[in-house]
Structure formats: structure tokens, C-alpha cells
Amino acid sequence: MSPLVSPRSAATAIPALLSLLTLALASPAAGHAQQPKTTAKSVAKATPTEAALDRLAKQPAVAKAMAALQRENEWTLTEQVGLCEIPAPPFKEAARAAAFRDKLAALGVQKLRIDREGNVIGEIKGTGPGPTLVLSGHLDTVFPEGTNVKVKREGTKFTAPGIGDDCRGLAAVLATTRQIIAQKIPFNGRLLVIGTVGEEGPGNLRGVRALFSGPLKDSIDMFISIDGTGFGITNGAVGSNRYRVTYKGPGGHSYGAFGMPNPIHAMGRAIAKIAELEASTNPKVTFNVGLVSGGTSVNSISADGIMDIDLRSESAAALADIDARLQVALRQALAEEKARWPKSSVPLSLVIDTTGLRPAGTTADTTFIVRTSLAAARTMNVYAPLTISSTDANIPISKGIAAVTLDGGGVGRGAHSLDESYDDRTDGYKGPQWILLVVIGLLTTR
Numbered sequence: 471m472s473p474l475v476s477p478r479s480a481a482t483a484i485p486a487l488l489s490l491l492t493l494a495l496a497s498p499a500a501g502h503a504q505q506p507k508t509t510a511k512s513v514a515k516a517t518p519t520e521a522a523l524d525r526l527a528k529q530p531a532v533a534k535a536m537a538a539l540q541r542e543n544e545w546t547l548t549e550q551v552g553l554c555e556i557p558a559p560p561f562k563e564a565a566r567a568a569a570f571r572d573k574l575a576a577l578g579v580q581k582l583r584i585d586r587e588g589n590v591i592g593e594i595k596g597t598g599p600g601p602t603l604v605l606s607g608h609l610d611t612v613f614p615e616g617t618n619v620k621v622k623r624e625g626t627k628f629t630a631p632g633i634g635d636d637c638r639g640l641a642a643v644l645a646t647t648r649q650i651i652a653q654k655i656p657f658n659g660r661l662l663v664i665g666t667v668g669e670e671g672p673g674n675l676r677g678v679r680a681l682f683s684g685p686l687k688d689s690i691d692m693f694i695s696i697d698g699t700g701f702g703i704t705n706g707a708v709g710s711n712r713y714r715v716t717y718k719g720p721g722g723h724s725y726g727a728f729g730m731p732n733p734i735h736a737m738g739r740a741i742a743k744i745a746e747l748e749a750s751t752n753p754k755v756t757f758n759v760g761l762v763s764g765g766t767s768v769n770s771i772s773a774d775g776i777m778d779i780d781l782r783s784e785s786a787a788a789l790a791d792i793d794a795r796l797q798v799a800l801r802q803a804l805a806e807e808k809a810r811w812p813k814s815s816v817p818l819s820l821v822i823d824t825t826g827l828r829p830a831g832t833t834a835d836t837t838f839i840v841r842t843s844l845a846a847a848r849t850m851n852v853y854a855p856l857t858i859s860s861t862d863a864n865i866p867i868s869k870g871i872a873a874v875t876l877d878g879g880g881v882g883r884g885a886h887s888l889d890e891s892y893d894d895r896t897d898g899y900k901g902p903q904w905i906l907l908v909v910i911g912l913l914t915t916r
């Protein structure tokens with residue numbers, strides 16, 4: 471998960487009890503002139519989705535699963551630590567993938583396989599016909615080979631690179647899957663349990679891309695990624711376009727060859743134009759030249775000027791717009807540097823390599839998957855805000871498939887840093903409980 475998420479709208483986390491109380495009060499008193507005025511919030515009647523989730527939580531198999539998730543919380547934590555201690559650098563997730571597959575096999579997940587990209591895929595078949603829902607976590611970390619991934623535990627706090635992002639997600643997926651199978655919770659359709667590769671930056675979502683371009687691409691109706699910690703619902707996908715831009719020439723002596731186009735000067739012209747690009751705040755649009763390089767010495771005209779550029783927005787249209795203006799700026803800089811030395815016949819070229827494309831989009835607040843995620847949080851009396859981020863859900867969201875990324879509970883700190891920590895506190899188990907309610911809600915209610 472990208473570290474930056476912005477709470478967008480507040481979910482109304484009204485306790486289920488309050489609504490039940492409201493219902494009890496409302497009927498007999500309806501139309502009574504003397505009925506005391508109550509605030510709009512306190513009389514909010516449960517929506518059909520909310521009422522369905524309240525009922526679902528009381529269903530015997532579901533209630534048993536919820537209780538077991540709390541009682542056997544230590545099991546979840548042991549899995550989280552175990553997976554975290556298997557290194558999973560970008561493009562080297564195979565060992566963790568094999569372990570995740572074996573753990574799913576031990577739980578009774580069927581049709582387990584590892585696809586060509588490296589994703590672990592298994593299935594749990596429901597009792598009747600219905601939609602196909604993906605429940606996934608990502609296997610990869612941002613940390614390079616050789617990083618010490620030994621987990622240090624102090625009470626409820628665990629410290630290790632990747633312990634929250636996304637070993638918490640993977641453990642929550644395992645714990646939820648375990649109870650769905652153990653308690654024989656009835657549901658319709660099919661649950662695909664998946665561990666993806668390549669979610670973090672360098673992977674450029676390669677695992678989830680492969681999933682949605684492979685054999686399953688037309689059969690997935692809904693998608694949930696469990697990524698990170700807390701209780702957020704990410705339904706807005708921040709899109710990004712990343713480029714490595716190179717201005718190239720023959721280079722030469724700074725004095726002897728003076729008078730020819732200079733690739734670093736061309737890059738400087740381009741950076742000045744990028745820095746002046748207009749970027750809106752609503753929808754949010756950002757641009758950044760994050761890395762520059764090139765040149766060999768102070769007294770040489772460099773043969774190249776190289777820069778890495780990142781553009782982002784939550785709006786696909788706004789991202790396309792700033793991208794178009796970037797492309798113009800890069801070409802104008804090239805033309806201006808050439809025009810500066812009209813007598814020179816030395817070539818100057820521009821090469822634009824795409825290093826990352828993550829599509830933007832939104833799963834609307836009104837869709838079933840978002841309403842169910844919010845309603846399940848309300849049933850549990852936890853606050854779950856809607857947020858915008860860059861996650862595996864970007865790909866299905868961009869394809870118009872109902873998708874969200876849910877947090878895995880607990881409290882995380884320092885994602886993507888070596889001192890990353892996860893604190894289970896007293897109620898980390900509520901993460902998997904919430905996920906279970908959402909998953910079963912999506913496969914049993916409408």
C-alpha cells in the first residue's frame with residue numbers, strides 16, 4: 471500500500487444497538503404529536519444493507535467464527551510473524567508464495583496453484599450459484615535481498631520490515647479463510663483466496679495485472695485486497711504515470727566543443743517547464759521530478775541528462791491531462807535547446823521510457839461492496855473511513871470491477887521503513903472479524 475492515504479468521507483459508525491433501539495421507539499410513537507424531537511443521527515434507521523449485516527453477525531456459524539477469531543487471535547499473530555520472516559523482495563516473492571500456498575492447503579483451500587506471474591490462487595466453493603469474490607493480500611515487500619526480517623516482539627507490539635505491509639494483510643486473509651472453512655459458513659458463489667506478487671512500486675502491480683489479464687479475467691465480480699493496518703476502506707485509486715526521461719547527444723569538451731546542444735541544459739529547460747505546470751487540488755494532481763543524473767565531469771558537455779518523473783491523480787482524466795502537458799513540455803525543451811545553437815548540426819534526442827503506470831478510478835460510495843464494508847464496520851461498532859490510495863485494487867477499479875482495499879486491523883507504524891511495527895493492542899482480532907463479515911456479506915446478501 472502506498473503510505474499516503476487521505477480520509478475522504480466519514481462513515482457513520484452508529485452502534486447497531488442504537489439503531490435497534492431507534493426502531494423499537496419509532497413504530498409505536500409514529501405520528502404522535504408530542505413525540506420529543508431527536509437528532510437526525512440518532513434516529514437513522516438501519517439501511518437494508520446494514521440490517522442484513524446485523525442479522526448476518528448473529529447467524530450461528532458466523533457468530534462462532536467471530537468468537538474463534540478473537541479466542542484464537544494468537545494463531546493469526548503466529549502466521550503474521552511466520553510469513554514476515556520469509557524474505558519477499560520485489561520480483562523474489564517465490565519462497566513466501568510457496569509458504570502461503572502451503573498454509574492455504576493446510577486450511578483446506580481447493581484448486582491451489584501458482585500462476586505464471588507468481589500469484590498464489592486457491593478457491594473455496596460456495597453452496598449455491600453466485601458471484602466470484604477475490605480476497606487477497608500482497609506477498610511482496612519494498613525491502614531488498616539481505617534485509618533482516620527477524621521479528622522482534624514486545625507484548626502486543628511486533629517490529630520488522632513488512633510486518634504490517636503486508637504480513638498483516640496475509641495473516642488476516644489466512645485467519646478469515648480458516649474460519650470460513652472450519653465453521654462451514656454457508657455462502658453463494660465462489661471465494662478466490664489469493665496472494666499477489668508485485669504490489670509495491672517496482673512491481674508496478676504486475677501480479678494483479680496478470681490476474682485481470684489471465685484465465686480468470688472475465689469471471690471475477692468483486693475484489694478485496696487486505697493491505698496494511700487499521701480500519702480504512704480504500705475505494706479511490708490514486709493513479710500514477712512514471713517516466714525516465716533521457717536527453718542524449720554526443721557530448722564533448724566544455725570549451726573545445728562549445729556551441730552544441732547540451733543534454734543537461736535541455737533537461738534543465740524541461741524541469742523549469744514542469745515546475746510551472748498548473749495542477750489542481752480538486753481533483754488532486756501532483757508532479758515531481760524525483761531523481762536527476764547525467765554527466766561525467768565539470769569540463770565536459772554531458773552525453774546525457776536523465777530524470778525520473780512521477781505524476782499522480784485520483785482522477786483518470788486529470789492524470790491524462792497533466793501527462794499531455796508534460797509530453798509537450800519535454801518536446802518544447804528539446805526544440806528550444808536545439809534552437810539555441812542553430813549553427814550546430816550535432817544531434818540532440820529525447821527518449822521517454824515508461825517506468826510505471828497505475829490507473830486511477832473510484833468504486834462509488836453507493837456500490838454494494840462499499841456499502842457492505844461500511845455496514846459491517848457499523849455492525850461491529852468500529853469507525854471505518856473511506857480513503858484514497860494506490861493499491862492492488864487500482865487495476866480492478868480501473869476496469870469497472872467492484873473493488874476495495876480494506877485494512878487488516880491493529881495499529882501500524884513506519885510502513886516501508888526498517889523499523890516498521892505492528893501493534894495488535896487489545897483488539898487486533900477485529901480486523902479479521904470485519905473482513906469475514908464483509909466477505910460473507912458480499913456472498914450472501916444483496
Ligand SMILES: [Zn+2]
Nearest residue numbers: 471635636697
Ligand atoms: Zn501494501
